[in-house]
Amino acid sequence: MTKDLEELLNREAARYNSPDFISADPVQFPRMFSGQRDIEIASLLASTIAWGNRTMICRSANKMFGLMDWQPYNYVMDAGYEELPEGNIHRTFFNRNLKHYLRGLRVIYEKYGTLENFARACGAADAEAPSWHLAEAINGALADANGGCADCRCLPLGLDKSALKRFNMALRWLVRDDGIVDMGVWKALKPSQLFIPLDVHVGNVSRGLGLLDRKQNDRRAVEELTATLRTLRPADPVVYDFALFGIGIDSKKKD
Numbered sequence: 001m002t003k004d005l006e007e008l009l010n011r012e013a014a015r016y017n018s019p020d021f022i023s024a025d026p027v028q029f030p031r032m033f034s035g036q037r038d039i040e041i042a043s044l045l046a047s048t049i050a051w052g053n054r055t056m057i058c059r060s061a062n063k064m065f066g067l068m069d070w071q072p073y074n075y076v077m078d079a080g081y082e083e084l085p086e087g088n089i090h091r092t093f094f095n096r097n098l099k100h101y102l103r104g105l106r107v108i109y110e111k112y113g114t115l116e117n118f119a120r121a122c123g124a125a126d127a128e129a130p131s132w133h134l135a136e137a138i139n140g141a142l143a144d145a146n147g148g149c150a151d152c153r154c155l156p157l158g159l160d161k162s163a164l165k166r167f168n169m170a171l172r173w174l175v176r177d178d179g180i181v182d183m184g185v186w187k188a189l190k191p192s193q194l195f196i197p198l199d200v201h202v203g204n205v206s207r208g209l210g211l212l213d214r215k216q217n218d219r220r221a222v223e224e225l226t227a228t229l230r231t232l233r234p235a236d237p238v239v240y241d242f243a244l245f246g247i248g249i250d251s252k253k254k255d
Contacts, residue, residue, distance in 0.1 A: 005209060006232060012243035017180050021242070026050045027173055027181055029061050033072070036185050040115040040174065041072035041105060043183075047170035048101070048154060049090035051199075060090035064098070076106050097153040104142030104154075116174075119188045130193045131168050132159050132219070163222050169197040172238050181242075194238045196229060198222045201248045202241070209247070 022028050026049075030042035046061045067084065068075035075081065081102045084095045105115075112118040118141075119125070119134050127133035135155050143150045156162035176191050177184025196202065198217055203225075206212035211228050214221040229237040 001228070001231060008209075008247075009232065009240055009243045012246040013239050016242035016246040017178070017239060019180065021181050024054055024058070025181075026054070026057050026061055028058070029065060030173055031183060032065075032070070035073065036114055036116070037073040037109065038071070039183060039185055041076060043170040043173045044105070044115075045072070045098075045101070047166040047173070049093050050166050050169060052091060057090065064089050073109070076102050076109060079103075079106060093153050097151055100142060100146050100149075100151040101154040104138065104145040107145045108138070108141050116186045116188045119186070125188055125190075125193070129195070129223070130189055131164055131171050131195055132162075134171075135159055135164055135167050159219075161218050163198045163217055163219055164195070165197045165199045168195050168222070168238075169241075172197060172241060176236065176238065178236075178239075191236045191238070192230075192234060195222050195226045196238050196241055196244075198225060202244045205244045205248045 022031060026046040029046040030039045033039050033042055042065065045064060046057075049060055049064070050057050065072065068080070079102075081095075081099045084099060087095045089095060089098055108115060108118050112121060118137070119130075122134060122137035124130040124134040124137070136159055139150060139155050139157065139159075142154055150157055155167060156164060171189065171194055173182050174186045175184060175189045175194055176182035198206075198221060200217060203212065203217040203221060206225050207215075212221060212225045214224055226237055229240045233239060
């Protein structure tokens with residue numbers, strides 16, 4: 001890690017971790033709510049459909065939360081989703097996938113009150129990899145609520161290999177607490193326990209900067225990259241998600 005590279009990452013993280021980032025990003029949706037349970041549900045759902053063009057993602061999220069009359073928690077607990085007709089939410093995420101997810105969340109909220117309490121109860125904070133541990137527990141709850149059936153459109157199932165990009169992004173929103181973009185409503189996990197949300201673009205940028213050697217964008221790559229970023233900020237490694245995103249955007253502009 002050269003001094004120049006460290007300065008670049010810190011500069012770009014500060015530039016993109018700003019209020020201006022919010023309006024074009026899916027993080028705007030959980031930020032529309034004030035109650036913790038609404039924020040949790042909105043974070044999970046908005047991140048679940050966060051692949052592809054950001055404008056399209058936000059358009060789809062707007063439609064999805066409109067189906068709920070902008071009351072995610074009440075919609076979950078009233079089981080309003082059971083009345084949804086066949087339809088599409090975003091790309092390959094359909095109403096039937098949303099139903100699957102919300103059935104499981106309803107069971108979680110009935111028993112634990114908040115998703116944060118569920119994270120505590122399943123031992124996520126004590127796990128070596130909290131996000132994968134929590135995702136496995138949520139997958140179990142979703143399957144139990146849906147007659148034993150799993151649904152990879154909600155959360156990935158091959159957790160030993162999955163980068164868990166979208167779920168790691170949701171946890172960034174819920175846990176990071178610098179009061180700028182991310183909301184930091186959870187205390188069950190610490191920012192130091194988070195992992196970088198890794199997709200193709202972040203992986204390519206990281207390799208180009210010499211931060212990541214592994215060629216696959218998988219769990220091992222996430223662990224490798226996050227370990228490198230922890231050498232810069234052990235207490236808050238995923239702040240550099242903003243930097244890697246920004247450097248990638250700047251590279252596209254140059255192309």
